[in-house]
Each structure stands twice: as structure tokens, then as C-alpha cells.
Amino acid sequence: MTNANTSGYQIKSVKTPSEIDEVLTQPSHKALFEFWTETRKQDLLPLATEIDPSRIPHLLKDIAIFDVLDKTEVRYRLAGTSIAERMGADPTGQNVIEMLSPKTREFISEIIEAIINQPVGVLVKYETVHQGGKRAALESLYLPLGRTEETSPRVLSTHVQQKILGYEEERSATSVAEAITDVIWIDIGAGVPPHP
Numbered sequence: 001m002t003n004a005n006t007s008g009y010q011i012k013s014v015k016t017p018s019e020i021d022e023v024l025t026q027p028s029h030k031a032l033f034e035f036w037t038e039t040r041k042q043d044l045l046p047l048a049t050e051i052d053p054s055r056i057p058h059l060l061k062d063i064a065i066f067d068v069l070d071k072t073e074v075r076y077r078l079a080g081t082s083i084a085e086r087m088g089a090d091p092t093g094q095n096v097i098e099m100l101s102p103k104t105r106e107f108i109s110e111i112i113e114a115i116i117n118q119p120v121g122v123l124v125k126y127e128t129v130h131q132g133g134k135r136a137a138l139e140s141l142y143l144p145l146g147r148t149e150e151t152s153p154r155v156l157s158t159h160v161q162q163k164i165l166g167y168e169e170e171r172s173a174t175s176v177a178e179a180i181t182d183v184i185w186i187d188i189g190a191g192v193p194p195h196p
Contacts (some may be wrong), residue, residue, distance in 0.1 A: 009180045015187035023123055023184050028062050029141040032158045033121075035059075036143045044189050045119060045146035048154040053078065062160060065145075068116050068153040071109045072097050083159055087174045088131040096176065104177040111183065112142075114193040116153045119144035121186030125162075127179040133170045135178070137162040143188075 014020050024030045035056050039046035053060055061082040067075045076091045084090040091099070100108050104126075114120055121143045129135045138161050145154040185192035 009182055011183045011185070013185040013187060013192040015192075020186055023186075024141065026139055026141075026158075026160045028059050028158045028160055029123065029139070031056065031059055032063070032141060032156070033143070036156060043146070045144055047148060048145040048151045049148055051145060051154075051156060059158060062158045064157045064159060066096060066112075066155040066157065068112060068155060071113050074109075074112055074155075077154065080159075082161075086128075086130060086136070086161060099174060099176045101175045101178045104180055107180070108177055112155065115142050115144050115155055118190050118193050119188065120190065120192050121188050123182070123184040123186065124177075124180065125182040126177045127165060127181070129168055129171060129175045129178050131171050131174045133168045135165045135168055137165055137181075 012023075014023050020033070021030070024033055036046060039050050048065075051065070053063060053065075056063070059080075061080040063078065063080045064076060064083055065078040067077045069075065074096045076094055076096060079087075079091045087099075097105060097109060108124075111122060111124070115122060121141070123139065123141050125137070125139045127135060127137055138159060140157055140159045142155050142157045145156055147153050
């Protein structure tokens, strides 16, 4: 089901294995989803403590794990080397919400809240303007992790730069999700939220 959104991006949801396979076109997204699915076994979510990034070394450069402290504080717990290179520095420990473009910050916060509370997976396609002025199209897959008493809610993700769209003036910092082009909810067994 695709809904046109007034902000110019498309919202869609997928549920069946063939639909999920069709939208996860990036090899790293497919591999991460398979790893996440194998790790959760028959449970709705794999526990955060069950995720061992060393089991997927071929994906490490594009992986991030976020600690979701609340809707406005989502910290990089782990950021792969490709992510750090694109951003110009290792973002580990930083609040990703503060890195978001003010134009999309509230919407992305609502998406993160839905990932944790529904729970639901999501594939987001967006444009980011890096500190050096490079505007790039990226695609990110976000999957929720189960929590224990010792862990905050966490999100496992993989990020792929699709192409460079052009160059602008240098900036003081990277502006993540300057524009959003697609949001694809992935039903992992708990339904999908009404779009934020």
C-alpha cells in the first residue's frame, strides 16, 4: 500500500517475505535482515545482548547501533567506518537527532519512536549534505532490538550511499536527512503504524 505524502515522499508498507525481499535491494540490507531474522529465531525481536557484530564482519563498515534514550536523544552506540568516513568523524556517542536537518527532525523522531514502540522495521531513502558540501542519496534499514533490564531500547541499522547528487558549499557539520524520498515500513509481526 503506497500513500502519497504532502511532503513529497512516498510511504509504503510490506509484510510478506517476497515483498520484503523486493524492497531490500541493497546486498547489505538483505544480509542484515537475514542476520536479524536468524538471531531472533521464533521471537518477535532478537535481544540487544544477542547481537554480536563480529558475526557479520562483512557488514561492519556500514552498520550502526543506536541507543534510544527518548524521542529526542538517540545516540550512536556503534558506527561503522564507512559511516564515519562519510560524516567526516566517528559519530559514536553523539545524538543523531541533533545531526538531522531541522526540516525532517520531528518526522525522523516519530519514525524512531514507532520502530521501538510498534515494533517495526523501516527502510528510509533520503538525501544528506555532508560537511564538505557533498549531497548524496542514501538508503538505511532500521530494525528494532529487544531490551533487557540492563539495556535501553536499541536499533540495529545498515546505511548505504547510493549515489552522489552534487556539491554545495561546505558546512560546519553534516546535515543528515536533508530530504526524505521514501519510507517503507517492514511488518516484522506486530503490524505497521499509521504513517507519522
